[in-house]
Amino acid sequence: MPSLWKRITFSFASVLCVGSVALLVVALSTEQWVTARILCKTGAEIVNASHPELEQFIGDIYFRFIPGTKGQELVQSINGGLHMMVILFLLVAMGFALVSLSFCIYNARKVPYQSIKGYKGIYLWNCIAAFFVGLALLCFLAAMRHHRLTERVANFRETLFVLVVLEDRLDWSFWLGLGSVATHFAICGVVAMSRIKLPKPEIKKPEEPTISSLDLLY
Numbered sequence: 001m002p003s004l005w006k007r008i009t010f011s012f013a014s015v016l017c018v019g020s021v022a023l024l025v026v027a028l029s030t031e032q033w034v035t036a037r038i039l040c041k042t043g044a045e046i047v048n049a050s051h052p053e054l055e056q057f058i059g060d061i062y063f064r065f066i067p068g069t070k071g072q073e074l075v076q077s078i079n080g081g082l083h084m085m086v087i088l089f090l091l092v093a094m095g096f097a098l099v100s101l102s103f104c105i106y107n108a109r110k111v112p113y114q115s116i117k118g119y120k121g122i123y124l125w126n127c128i129a130a131f132f133v134g135l136a137l138l139c140f141l142a143a144m145r146h147h148r149l150t151e152r153v154a155n156f157r158e159t160l161f162v163l164v165v166l167e168d169r170l171d172w173s174f175w176l177g178l179g180s181v182a183t184h185f186a187i188c189g190v191v192a193m194s195r196i197k198l199p200k201p202e203i204k205k206p207e208e209p210t211i212s213s214l215d216l217l218y
Contacts, residue, residue, distance in 0.1 A: 009194035010108035013122070013187045017101035020129070020183040024094050027176040028087070033140070035062045036150045036168035042161040061154050062171065082143050089136035090177070096129035097180075100187065107194075122191050130184040137177050144168070 027033075040057040043049075049057060103122050116124075143149045154163040 005196070006194045007108050009190050010104045013190045013194075014101055014104040014108065016183050016187045016190065017097050017104060020097045020180045020187075021094050021101075023176045023180040023183065024090050024097075024133070027173045027180075028090060030173045030176075031062050032171035032173040033062070034144060034150055034168055034174070035060060035171045036154070037061075037166045038154050039164045039166050040161050041164045058166070061150070082139055086136045086139045086143070089132045089139065093129045093132035093136070093180070096125050096132065097184070100125040100129065100184075104187075104191075119191055119195065123188055126184040126187050130181045133177055133181050133184075137174065137181075140174065144170075 038059055038061050039054070040059075044054060044057045047053070100122055103117065103125065107118060107122070150168040151163075151165045154165060
């Protein structure tokens with residue numbers, strides 16, 4: 001049976017594993033990966049809009065990773081292979097995070113007799129999970145910067161007007177993925193703390209009275 005300190009640290013590590021999976025689920029299901037401001041260039045040129053009037057032709061755009069039925073054609077037109085790699089890497093990372101969760105629960109209840117089921121195993125699964133999340137984020141950045149993802153999404157199925165991206169920025173869904181990476185490193189830190197041996201409180205024994213030979217004479 002592990003000590004109280006180890007049960008506390010591994011239980012906290014289990015909570016962090018659940019938090020990492022929750023972050024990835026929310027990141028995949030939300031639409032705030034990128035937020036961009038776009039300008040309808042064709043409309044502005046038709047009316048010869050000046051600076052104050054340009055605001056009427058400027059809007060915001062954002063998109064998600066798991067599309068609905070209408071978004072499947074969009075995925076195929078914007079390098080669908082890279083898009084699916086991002087989703088696949090995030091799902092694999094979620095799988096390894098769940099494996100790490102099972103190892104943390106096991107270590108909180110029992111003392112493993114194999115090293116791979118103890119600290120080394122938890123370090124391994126969390127590093128792999130963080131690695132796959134990092135790969136997913138890098139693939140997304142490559143799609144965004146080198147494949148002009150925002151511009152292609154804005155002009156999807158647009159034949160009459162040309163939309164120009166004024167600025168685009170990473171939004172909070174992307175940062176949730178980065179937070180998942182940080183969570184896995186935090187799990188490794190918490191597990192490392194469980195190996196700290198806390199000093200046990202010393203219980204003072206009551207002093208036994210000493211009886212000398214003179215006391216026996218009296």
